[in-house]
Amino acid sequence: MSSIEVLEERCVGCELCIKACLYDAIEMRDGIAVIKDNCTLCGACVEPCKFDAIILRQEKREAVELSDYRGVWVVAEQRAGVLHDVSFELLGKGRELAEELSVELSAVLLGSGVEDLAPQLIARGADRVYVVDEPELEHFLDEPYSNVVAELIGRHSPEIVLTGATSMGRSLIPRVAVQVKTGLTADCTGLAIDDKERLLLQTRPAFGGNIMATIICPDFRPQMATVRHKVMSALDADPSRKGEIVREKMDAVLLESKVEYIEFVKDLTQTINIADADIIVSGGRGLGGPENFHLVEELAEAMGGAVGASRAAVDAGWVPYSHQVGQTGKTVQPKLYIACGISGAVQHLAGMQSSKTIVAINKDPDAPIFHAATYGIVGDLFDVLPALTKSLKAEL
Amino acid sequence: MNVLVLIKQVPDTTDVRIDRETNTLIREGVPSIINPFDTYAIEEGLRLRESAGGGTVTVMSMGPPQVEGALREALALGVDDAILLSDRAFAGSDTWATSYTLAAGIRKRGEFDVVLCGKQAIDGDTAQVGPGVAKLLGIPQVAYVRKLTLDGKRCIAERMMEDGSDVLGVPLPALFTVVKEINEPRLPSLKGKMKAKKAEITVWGVSDLEVDDSEIGLDGSPTRVKTIFAPELRTNGIVFQGEVDETVPLLVKELVPILKTEI
Numbered sequence: 340m341s342s343i344e345v346l347e348e349r350c351v352g353c354e355l356c357i358k359a360c361l362y363d364a365i366e367m368r369d370g371i372a373v374i375k376d377n378c379t380l381c382g383a384c385v386e387p388c389k390f391d392a393i394i395l396r397q398e399k400r401e402a403v404e405l406s407d408y409r410g411v412w413v414v415a416e417q418r419a420g421v422l423h424d425v426s427f428e429l430l431g432k433g434r435e436l437a438e439e440l441s442v443e444l445s446a447v448l449l450g451s452g453v454e455d456l457a458p459q460l461i462a463r464g465a466d467r468v469y470v471v472d473e474p475e476l477e478h479f480l481d482e483p484y485s486n487v488v489a490e491l492i493g494r495h496s497p498e499i500v501l502t503g504a505t506s507m508g509r510s511l512i513p514r515v516a517v518q519v520k521t522g523l524t525a526d527c528t529g530l531a532i533d534d535k536e537r538l539l540l541q542t543r544p545a546f547g548g549n550i551m552a553t554i555i556c557p558d559f560r561p562q563m564a565t566v567r568h569k570v571m572s573a574l575d576a577d578p579s580r581k582g583e584i585v586r587e588k589m590d591a592v593l594l595e596s597k598v599e600y601i602e603f604v605k606d607l608t609q610t611i612n613i614a615d616a617d618i619i620v621s622g623g624r625g626l627g628g629p630e631n632f633h634l635v636e637e638l639a640e641a642m643g644g645a646v647g648a649s650r651a652a653v654d655a656g657w658v659p660y661s662h663q664v665g666q667t668g669k670t671v672q673p674k675l676y677i678a679c680g681i682s683g684a685v686q687h688l689a690g691m692q693s694s695k696t697i698v699a700i701n702k703d704p705d706a707p708i709f710h711a712a713t714y715g716i717v718g719d720l721f722d723v724l725p726a727l728t729k730s731l732k733a734e735l
Numbered sequence: 736m737n738v739l740v741l742i743k744q745v746p747d748t749t750d751v752r753i754d755r756e757t758n759t760l761i762r763e764g765v766p767s768i769i770n771p772f773d774t775y776a777i778e779e780g781l782r783l784r785e786s787a788g789g790g791t792v793t794v795m796s797m798g799p800p801q802v803e804g805a806l807r808e809a810l811a812l813g814v815d816d817a818i819l820l821s822d823r824a825f826a827g828s829d830t831w832a833t834s835y836t837l838a839a840g841i842r843k844r845g846e847f848d849v850v851l852c853g854k855q856a857i858d859g860d861t862a863q864v865g866p867g868v869a870k871l872l873g874i875p876q877v878a879y880v881r882k883l884t885l886d887g888k889r890c891i892a893e894r895m896m897e898d899g900s901d902v903l904g905v906p907l908p909a910l911f912t913v914v915k916e917i918n919e920p921r922l923p924s925l926k927g928k929m930k931a932k933k934a935e936i937t938v939w940g941v942s943d944l945e946v947d948d949s950e951i952g953l954d955g956s957p958t959r960v961k962t963i964f965a966p967e968l969r970t971n972g973i974v975f976q977g978e979v980d981e982t983v984p985l986l987v988k989e990l991v992p993i994l995k996t997e998i
């Protein structure tokens with residue numbers, strides 16, 4: 340059994356490990372670190388110890404035959420015959436990984452009457468598209484979808500499988516990972532190859548965005564990860580790219596679903612999904628009241644962006660909940676995020692800190708939002724916003 | 736109607752802050768709470784029991800002994816009994832090993848109609864345990880459920896998707912993971928609190944479960960945490976201070992190229 344141990348002769352009682360622990364699972368007894376029984380063996384304390392006094396012993400285990408697995412896969416997502424952008428973004432990243440590993444990049448496409456979509460996946464970087472086109476796959480149902488993906492993995496043994504961290508991806512792919520018995524890393528924001536070990540380094544936020552962790556899957560294949568929308572960049576569509584379309588047949592039992600699809604109900608209150616926007620201008624308590632929100636809307640409009648809000652603005656009833664950005668609202672990752680009169684609480688940052696460019700407008704120079712910002716203006720938003728809107732309108 | 740609710744005890748991440756000097760989490764004084772999404776799962780379990788006109792609601796958690804506190808909180812809300820899966824051998828479980836251990840606990844507990852989970856835990860944040868447990872139990876699952884109604888021998892579930900809801904008919908037994916739109920959790924009653932204090936909590940370790948030693952804890956976990964670090968700060972951010980007619984043009988000069996080339 341794996342275990343963790345503090346080498347008492349090396350521990351100097353500096354408490355660095357206590358600071359590094361995510362679970363409050365280390366305490367000092369007589370000047371020596373003691374690991375408590377709520378330790379999760381995550382290893383966060385090992386590296387921070389400057390005295391090499393903490394040893395995490397991991398049991399050696401049988402690995403699967405790693406060289407039997409080759410190729411990078413992207414599980415494409417389509418809803419009602421339309422491919423989700425995240426699939427193109429994953430192909431963009433997948434292309435990079437495949438080239439680094441000198442292997443092919445394949446896409447997996449499931450649905451009913453969807454074969455026509457395959458060329459789009461090739462145009463965005465796939466060398467091959469496995470198509471499973473069956474009437475039973477018309478709607479997303481967990482059992483047949485996960486059976487089919489697991490079956491394909493069994494047939495072709497890819498080394499990496501990427502899926503969008505959408506409602507569908509996050510529901511479907513954990514079932515697949517359990518079925519094929521391998522690891523799965525959620526919501527990655529970074530993917531890279533460690534070429535010495537031929538391992539996928541999967542970096543993701545956890546603890547509401549307060550920490551980042553790099554996760555590996557050394558002994559099982561495929562290495563599976565989900566990635567959020569707008570984190571990776573898609574390649575421009577190149578219709579002249581060549582690729583192979585492979586139709587795969589499935590046994591009827593794999594397509595069975597105990598769950599019955601009844602209907603789809605469109606959400607009419609959410610006409611725009613801010614998670615899809617490339618530009619977001621958000622307002623917070625600093626706006627002072629609903630009557631001032633037009634300042635935010637006008638700036639957003641000048642750039643063709645969407646409107647977001649902090650929870651303070653939503654709770655005060657100034658803006659509907661569907662606009663809330665943050666831990667209990669939406670996670671967004673636009674190319675440009677402008678925060679107006681928002682202090683930058685961790686719960687707000689958790690929802691927007693991976694935006695490409697962040698601009699903060701706040702009258703308090705010590706507001707934490709400035710730590711997250713690429714650019715900032717210290718000033719009164721009632722002066723700054725109208726001036727900014729006017730001058731951007733003139734420039735664009 | 737026998738309902739099992741899986742709950743996880745988590746540090747209240749909304750209280751976690753980062754010490755920017757040392758780039759480490761400040762965990763001191765951060766309370767442990769029931770994962771917020773799991774409180775909706777508990778409430779939904781109680782409502783299912785009520786609308787079925789009887790049955791039991793059991794909460795189950797895998798974790799260290801202090802998780803007993805979270806289980807007692809659930810008992811105070813009107814849950815019938817609580818089971819803790821606790822053993823040093825479970826430490827270090829990733830979502831695979833967590834799902835495996837919980838599935839073994841559920842099997843030992845016996846017959847059930849519904850398993851409820853939160854949408855995700857606010858610390859690990861993966862949303863993977865629910866679907867994993869469902870697969871290991873060989874039952875259907877529906878994730879992101881915003882509405883659940885009993886319809887004879889099955890449930891009608893509304894699954895929240897990006898563009899609306901899928902309405903699904905689900906035969907039981909089945910597993911559902913719930914979002915916070917599903918209900919408004921109740922508060923504990925005084926009587927409930929008294930009862931919870933005295934209640935007996937069942938604790939099962941490795942030897943009580945039918946599990947393979949190589950499939951549990953860190954050894955049974957396909958994923959490994961390689962490194963943990965604080966997110967990068969944009970220390971090179973540029974902040975303009977001064978009069979509006981100076982600062983705004985400086986910002987516009989930076990934004991225009993971004994707006995023209997990147998978007």
Ligand SMILES: Cc1cc2nc3c(=O)[nH]c(=O)nc-3n(C[C@H](O)[C@H](O)[C@H](O)COP(=O)(O)OP(=O)(O)OC[C@H]3O[C@@H](n4cnc5c(N)ncnc54)[C@H](O)[C@@H]3O)c2cc1C
Binds near residue numbers: 665679685690701
């Ligand atoms: C469990 C939990 C979940 C949460 N989830 C979220 C979430 O999803 N999203 C979220 O946003 N918050 C969330 N919060 C709340 C969060 O902690 C903050 O309270 C909230 O983000 C604050 O909103 P704010 O920045 O608009 O308001 P404040 O913190 O009050 O900040 C207002 C800012 O406006 C500035 N200001 C005031 N007047 C002007 C002016 N005239 N010109 C320029 N600047 C001005 C001030 O300097 C200040 O920095 C959550 C909290 C908890 C406990």
Ligand SMILES: Cc1cc2nc3c(=O)[nH]c(=O)nc-3n(C[C@H](O)[C@H](O)[C@H](O)COP(=O)(O)OP(=O)(O)OC[C@H]3O[C@@H](n4cnc5c(N)ncnc54)[C@H](O)[C@@H]3O)c2cc1C
Binds near residue numbers: 854
């Ligand atoms: C920084 C960090 C990153 C991690 N990243 C990954 C990763 O990418 N992949 C991975 O496989 N593991 C990962 N882990 C390990 C993972 O956090 C644990 O396996 C954890 O036990 C379950 O995952 P979760 O917290 O994400 O739960 P989720 O899957 O988000 O939880 C969903 C629901 O499952 C139920 N549930 C979850 N855990 C329990 C429990 N212990 N007892 C009862 N019910 C429970 C609850 O109903 C909960 O609402 C990570 C751990 C850390 C510290």
